[in-house]
Amino acid sequence: PAVEFGLEAPFSVEYHDTIPSTNSRARELAADGESDVVVLADEQTGGRGRLDREFASPSGGIWLSILFRPETPPAQTPIFTLAAAVAVTRAAREAGVDAGIKWPNDVLVPAETRARQTGPDDGLVDGEKLVGILTEMEGEADRVSWVIVGTGINANVDTTDLVPEATSLREQVGDVDRRVFTQRVLEEFDALRSNPDQIVPAWRELSSTLGQRVRVETPGGEVVGEAVDVEFPGSLIVDTDEGTVRVTAGDCEHLRPE
Template identity: 35%
Template sequence: MQLSMKEQMLHILLEHNGEYVSGQKISEQLGCSRTAIWKHISELRKEGYELEAMQRRGYRIIQQPNNIRSHNIHVGLKTEFVGQNIVYHESVSSTQTIAHQLAHEGAEEGTLVAADEQGKGKGRLGRDWHSPKGTGVWMSLILRPKIPPQQAPQLTLLAAVAVVKGIKEAVGLDCEIKWPNDILIHGKKVVGILTELQAEADRIQSVIIGIGINVNVKEFPEELQNKATSLLIEKSGKEINRAALMQRILEQTERIYKQYLKEGFPIIKLLWESYAVSLGKEIKATTINGSFEGYAKGITEEGVLLIEDKEGEIHQIYSADIEISSQT
């Protein structure tokens, strides 16, 4: 997607890393007037950018806001299609709901819906997701893979690997994955992933991958304090730049997704298992048909969890809540 003039100007200023850029140079690079430059400078200031203007020297960025508007994500994003079309809302009921509608209307692959706040964030099994304003990453990504519908669960595992790698690159924190879609730090949930399909009997029309990340959440409701954490808490109170985090996750997603389409699931399976916290451990699986305990043995080529019960029988788990016995 073509960057807007404001985005191009922001890119120029960021490239100079706090040094002054003359108005003449910006004008020549963008092919616009000094008046247009001043207009965009004013818009950026309203959005929270701290900009300094000095006669004969030009403009420089002193401080960036920690927001996730489209241009904050676009500028510096190194992808071909993932996140190149961004639909941003300050507040929504759920990014998943909007992404479903856009996908139905023909939105291109890689389209991203992002919001600063969700009123009714969607988790698995119809649960709500705690999504306070301006503190997290709440986003939904539209993919259109040419794979059979039964292989769609693989994309949840792919997304989990991409998020773990993106967090490590952007923040330096190591995460673990609890099947199928929870990402943990020190046993507490920091990311949830929800994958939903639009499909016919024999083909996928779109896959909507919803990702919710507790980034700069300082505290949680009492009922979540022993279950949830945030990147800020794990970094000892150091605020995380949300746009930069999203960029790294989107870049990892595109890289791994392209590899997956070319080489298949085995490489994703190996990566996922390297981060898995539950494999080889005794777990409790709660499904719609009841609960049972056993040892997590691994996942199939379709991403289905294998559990061996106490009688040695192997069960295939397609959807369940998983508790690791040592944590119960």
């Protein structure tokens, strides 16, 4: 399949016209002992987001999962979500898209408000979602067995086939050569995974979250304040009225300044 798809990547590539989920397929390959494999599909019929949310994946997108076995301890796995976000954002900017990373796992294109999508102005200034990332991992206390970084890029698709708050490369800059775009993403990701120290600095440069007022739904409750930094392996640092809070996981929204 690698030859068919014409990708020269440091991964072997398994391509599917249609598949339920490239992440689910990558999990099967992980169970078979594979590594450094990319599963790629034109269409997914059961694309997954975090917390079992659905991810719309019509034909024409770039739905891909990277399976690898890093040396890092399990607690550092979030760094690979940041790496994928950096890789895709760089490729999107090279294609002329005004893309920025929203902590922890989305790539967005700015929009004045989301009023267009949600009806009355809801005070959110998140922008429109171009990319979502779902990282899965298996490991024991100090050893990762495998990591799968699933990346859904709304490439050559109509936004009417997505969800209301989404955008696509087609909408932003017109259709792209998916082979070239995917190759850029994989090259960038490969360079970053072997230089983890470069990931956070690169992420800071490309982020649209830092400097914003945010509301983060965390497992431990809601955190509201100014997002001031990101720290290895992916925590968001928020200045709140009660002091500085470090958030390791959650859903983040950008709020209009007070």
